[in-house]
């Protein structure tokens with residue numbers, strides 16, 4: 001990621017941290033220093049000075065998409081025909097998974113990450129389990145698929161945490177199915193050896209994931225948890241998205257999935273539990289007391305009819321909240337953020353569970369911490385210079401005063417209102433156009449069309 005330490009941006013408005021909480025400030029100079037970090041932030045600086053890059057609109061921290069499976073983007077539309085269940089949706093997903101190789105995944109993921117950049121996302125947590133060739137045959141480089149994802153993020157100009165996922169079983173004690181053989185390393189020790197060969201880059205960090213308690217036998221959970229702990233790396237896990245997982249876990253082990261993870265050392269402040277939809281009160285206590293982050297994926301959870309998870313109860317108990325677009329039914333971090341609040345309103349018939357500021361924190365600071373970039377997600381000196389500028393003069397956002405910028409961004413804006421995106425001080429999106437991937441819709445159509453033909 002080439003850096004430009006000389007650049008200074010001037011934002012018409014910016015959402016900045018403050019002693020009394022975040023607030024929208026005007027005429028904000030953001031100077032980028034060495035390492036793509038913010039060297040200084042000055043509010044009320046007056047008109048844009050000569051030499052500064054003018055950014056009209058509201059600058060917000062770049063958004064972290066804490067849970068992604070890039071290839072699910074190819075399912076869009078296909079999985080909305082007819083009805084079906086989570087499990088029939090999964091059959092369609094496996095069909096697309098079977099079509100990808102490292103070259104085609106590089107093309108697809110580059111387009112998907114470019115779509116993310118256009119939506120205001122500056123870092124992605126890629127929960128990656130499509131490791132091997134069909135039938136489980138190893139590629140010459142056993143990490144060829146993961147490397148394709150890291151390269152795709154570089155081409156799209158965003159940061160990535162490759163959450164290399166251990167996926168060994170089709171259910172409690174069951175061998176992987178044919179489709180799942182691409183996902184399996186055989187056992188957790190072999191997973192660890194392969195994951196060890198992945199190296200971080202300037203734009204990329206490496207983390208671990210347990211696909212779920214369905215997919216990793218209980219006695220091997222500790223191997224993955226230890227690998228992440230020894231490297232101080234993030235550890236992600238799908239948790240209790242479906243009641244069937246809870247039922248099967250109780251039948252196999254006599255405890256809930258959360259309890260099973262806790263008993264094997266898989267919860268903690270560097271762990272993110274994804275979905276956490278169907279929990280007991282004890283599960284909530286275990287997640288909160290361990291400092292585990294909860295990654296909510298509201299647009300996917302509603303698409304798959306999962307249910308509404310107890311995000312408010314988890315947050316009140318002390319769990320940080322991050323957000324992910326998961327299956328990419330849509331890629332819109334503003335929609336994910338507002339859905340957290342609006343789902344809770346529907347469930348409780350009361351308003352005001354999260355402020356707009358709190359929702360921006362989930363996509364910003366807490367989202368970045370969830371995927372192992374704790375130095376991003378804030379527009380302040382010392383933080384990585386990753387920010388997103390929302391237009392305040394579009395048909396959706398025009399009208400309210402700019403001091404309500406956080407409320408406008410979260411409750412009215414969409415991905416289409418993102419005007420500029422800066423990652424590590426480098427502008428990746430300008431005036432709604434991706435500067436590195438010239439034709440993002442064309443890239444999506446070509447890469448997905450190649451799979452469908």
Ligand SMILES: [Zn+2]
Pocket residue numbers: 067069127238274326327
């Ligand atoms: Zn997922």
